[in-house]
Amino acid sequence: MSDDVVLRIEGLRKTYETGRVRALDGIDLVLRRGEFVSIVGPSGSGKSTLLHVLGALDRPDEGSVWLGGQDLVTAERLDRVRARSIGFVFQLHNLVPTLTAVENVELPLYALDVSRAERRRRAEELLVAVGLSERLHHRPSQMSGGQRQRVAIARALVNQPELVLADEPTGDLDQETGRHVLELLERLREERGLTLVLVTHDMAVAERADRTIRLIDGRIASS
């Protein structure tokens, strides 16, 4: 795998209900470092399944998935892969309500045995980067929807991942706030050279990406 390839997928197949539902049916995909790719498609087209496989949340039935130099099909500990190499931004912010913004951002670093001081330093640095320097010690309930999603973005980046996966990150926000969140993701991608995969229903959002992959019935219809 060449140096600038972050993810390579070949012949990916995934079925559910003991083979009756083909969620993914022969996907081949290469993502390069710093690339911004959007995935679109109707409901049931396999977007979420693909995202789960890309994010080391699930294993395929067939095919190969290489992230960095690691084979995700045979990797023993997918949690370690997620902790080291992947950042997630979900539609709902999914922050822990009892923790402050900075404590939420620190959470992935517990899995990497990062020291307390380093955890705090990295979390604060990212919250400043997403424009929340005044909200470090606020709880999710004390923040707006847009601010919460920015905390979630900071949390996704705190482990310095090779791949950031965003699943409808603006789906729960109003248009204006959604636009700001997208702009933030794009800025951070450029600044940090992130590889960003964004799943969306919204074509206007998808078209901001370098490349748009359209899925239909578990296959790539266009790329």
Place this chain on the structure above:
Amino acid sequence: MLAFRNLLRRRIRTLLTVTGVAIGVSIVVALSAIARGFRTQVNDLFSSGRAHLILSRKDAADPILSYLPESLLGELRARDEIAAVEPVVLGATQVPPLAVFIFFGTTRDSPFLEQIRVVEGEGLFATPGTDRVCLGARAARNLGREVGDTLPLGGRELTVVGLFESATPLIDAGALLSLGDAQELAGLEQKITSALVQLRDSNRDALVRAEQELEADYPEIEATPPSEWAAAFDEFDLAEQTATVFTILAICIGGISVMNTMLMSVFERTREIGILQAIGWSRWMVVRQVLAEALLVATVGTPLGIALGVGIVELIGSFQQFSWVAGHYDTTVFLQGIAVGFGMGVVGSIYPAWRAVGITPIEALRYE
């Protein structure tokens, strides 16, 4: 940090769970302290006196039921290794308002008298005569009796001739009678319940030899040093076995209480647990999280339970009916309390932890 915050999320529920743990621990601590206290008091009954050995009936379940023939005393006194033998009659009766009133029948030269100090009136044997009784200070308080009053015992009216104090609550809450009066009251004609033996040679070897020889010559007798006397009776083992049964019950019931809380907590946080796994937390980290919450509950509940248990024992001992109750608080009692508290935490978190690790990130992300 997360465990602590999670517990604060549902404060009332956490408080109730802590209370459940504390009650379980307090019951175990109280029962164990009372059982051990009773055993200690029985061991103390004759420990500070001159007696080297106490002779009891071998198969007696209780010191009160240890019947020995009084004629045995003469045979024992004739033995070379024995310097003196004094009989004791230990009995219990009802004296309203007390359901259980313990009395000790002794002789003038009994080593048992070294356990008491006359504080008012005169000693039992200061003046010859029958129908005389000396009351322990607690007994006098409980019965509202003073020197010169009469005390109805077993259909007879005994005169209170003196009051005494003893460091052992069991003695302090009882009465001292002459051997004859005690035998009559207990219905033990020509019988005693135990004999206090003073050896000529009291070194360790002589003591062990005397124990073995007496038990060999009198198979119906059990000879024990005073400090181990309680071990001769099954009753005390039974009390401690009862405490053990309650300990197991407390762990089970308290464990269910903790489990209920932890399960609700896990169910409420299904999505959160899934998200934590999605961002890289291992299953072990999730288990640790659940365990940490349960152990935090135990950490708060256990000391509260121990304090409550001590309070319960002291409260029971303050009642007239149970003034002989004195808790014995040794390391074992506290370790039992700690083991029960944390046992509840561990037992109560196993199933919730198993449920928590069963949550997959994908399922959790679908969960609303």
